[in-house]
Amino acid sequence: MSVLCPPTTYLPPIAKIASFSVTQLLDALTYLQSLYHPEVRGSRRKRVQAPVFNGEQNSRLRHEDDNELQVIRSDAFERSYSIRWLTALIAQLEVWQDLSHSGEASLDDLGKPEPTFTHAEMIVQQAASLLAICAGVAAAGMITRNFIFGSIDGQRRVEAQLTDIPLDNDDYRSVGAQTWGGACVLAEMIVEDPERFGLDFSPDDPKSRRLNVLELGAGTGLVSLAIMKLLDTLPSFNHREVSVVATDFHPSVLANLKSNINANVPSTHNQITSTHFITTHFLDWSSLSTAPPPNCLSYPFDVVFGADIIYEAQHAVWIRDCLKAHLRRPFDSTISPAAFHLVIPLRPTHTFESSTVESVFLKASDVDPNDDAVLVILSKESITCDAHGDAHGDYTRGQGLGEDVEYLYYRIGWSNARL
Numbered sequence: 001m002s003v004l005c006p007p008t009t010y011l012p013p014i015a016k017i018a019s020f021s022v023t024q025l026l027d028a029l030t031y032l033q034s035l036y037h038p039e040v041r042g043s044r045r046k047r048v049q050a051p052v053f054n055g056e057q058n059s060r061l062r063h064e065d066d067n068e069l070q071v072i073r074s075d076a077f078e079r080s081y082s083i084r085w086l087t088a089l090i091a092q093l094e095v096w097q098d099l100s101h102s103g104e105a106s107l108d109d110l111g112k113p114e115p116t117f118t119h120a121e122m123i124v125q126q127a128a129s130l131l132a133i134c135a136g137v138a139a140a141g142m143i144t145r146n147f148i149f150g151s152i153d154g155q156r157r158v159e160a161q162l163t164d165i166p167l168d169n170d171d172y173r174s175v176g177a178q179t180w181g182g183a184c185v186l187a188e189m190i191v192e193d194p195e196r197f198g199l200d201f202s203p204d205d206p207k208s209r210r211l212n213v214l215e216l217g218a219g220t221g222l223v224s225l226a227i228m229k230l231l232d233t234l235p236s237f238n239h240r241e242v243s244v245v246a247t248d249f250h251p252s253v254l255a256n257l258k259s260n261i262n263a264n265v266p267s268t269h270n271q272i273t274s275t276h277f278i279t280t281h282f283l284d285w286s287s288l289s290t291a292p293p294p295n296c297l298s299y300p301f302d303v304v305f306g307a308d309i310i311y312e313a314q315h316a317v318w319i320r321d322c323l324k325a326h327l328r329r330p331f332d333s334t335i336s337p338a339a340f341h342l343v344i345p346l347r348p349t350h351t352f353e354s355s356t357v358e359s360v361f362l363k364a365s366d367v368d369p370n371d372d373a374v375l376v377i378l379s380k381e382s383i384t385c386d387a388h389g390d391a392h393g394d395y396t397r398g399q400g401l402g403e404d405v406e407y408l409y410y411r412i413g414w415s416n417a418r419l
């Protein structure tokens with residue numbers, strides 16, 4: 001039995017909006033938000049507390065409703081009704097606020113005792129941003145989401161706002177226009193435990209040492225942005241130089257990546273004058289240039305990240321070659337060895353492509369560390385997520401709506417780093 005209603009059925013009638021309580025209106029608003037401002041599919045890990053997306057959204061749609069959700073969301077009539085309803089809601093809340101500010105009536109007089117006016121202002125803001133989504137960007141196929149990640153102990157909080165642009169249906173290579181569950185999972189894990197991902201300095205590290213971070217196939221930039229924002233919060237990175245380079249190869253994906261980064265970090269972070277800086281750069285794994293690399297890619301990287309970047313037969317080989325060129329080789333036992341952190345979804349439609357990770361990179365235990373250095377799998381972990389969320393992007397659809405989404409997390413590094 002369906003739990004999904006179109007806005008015309010679910011929302012309080014526009015003509016009677018003034019007779020509903022603020023709590024009822026807030027519930028309706030949250031419902032609209034779940035329709036038009038969805039979370040990323042397969043981004044909620046099962047073992048840990050769910051991250052909070054889209055503000056404090058608490059009414060999530062059940063995954064069995066995904067198909068129905070797509071139908072409602074793409075219905076122009078429902079969307080235009082939602083726009084009218086949101087406009088009426090904002091107008092009504094403003095009337096209540098004006099009455100209250102002028103002292104002519106209090107919320108209690110108006111029979112709206114539950115939330116305070118601070119809540120009412122918050123509702124106006126939420127309604128306005130949802131209105132913008134329904135009226136503008138969403139109609140154009142764009143979605144802007146807030147991602148909030150936190151450390152387990154609640155001491156750290158990292159927030160980023162990312163815009164997905166429409167996939168170009170004629171260009172399969174434009175998949176990075178949208179944020180994928182793998183990036184959500186990886187960003188969440190990094191913020192929870194930065195040390196596990198080499199995002200720390202040991203007390204023995206020379207003060208002059210700079211941390212160089214590279215992301216391959218960054219797409220909308222969630223992982224790179226989460227790292228940059230996280231490092232800003234860590235005391236051990238005060239006054240330390242950090243460079244994060246987010247790379248991709250597709251022109252429109254790269255343009256959106258740049259725009260997301262500019263929208264999220266202070267402009268000083270894009271400048272060399274800051275001690276922490278983040279840049280975007282073109283990098284195509286399939287054709288590593290023989291020309292000298294640009295400055296920002298010329299140094300070896302201490303940590304490399306990749307989320308959902310193995311879905312074609314050649315990808316693992318190209319990524320290995322890219323790592324050979326860019327992952328710092330072990331040269332100093334006082335510095336933690338460099339590593340590549342990779343999260344891939346296990347799509348039933350792409351089992352061969354996923355399996356190439358383990359044929360291209362051997363297990364560390366199968367390689368003699370005294371032989372010439374090769375890149376090996378140092379560890380592997382399975383991660384299961386609820387499938388909830390937006391089932392965008394046709395190439396994951398084989399996963400089956402409503403099923404769990406499985407990921408593998410690999411840590412890959414140089415075989416001789418263990419010597």
Ligand SMILES: C[S@@+](CC[C@H](N)C(=O)[O-])C[C@H]1O[C@@H](n2cnc3c(N)ncnc32)[C@H](O)[C@@H]1O
Pocket residue numbers: 173174175176177178179180181182183184216217218219220221247248249250253283284285286306307308309
């Ligand atoms: C499925 S998307 C994942 C994007 C992002 N990491 C995420 O998880 O949201 C795959 C990404 O790899 C990039 N990509 C694919 N082939 C590439 C290549 N040959 N060189 C560089 N990037 C590539 C795509 O442009 C896209 O951004």
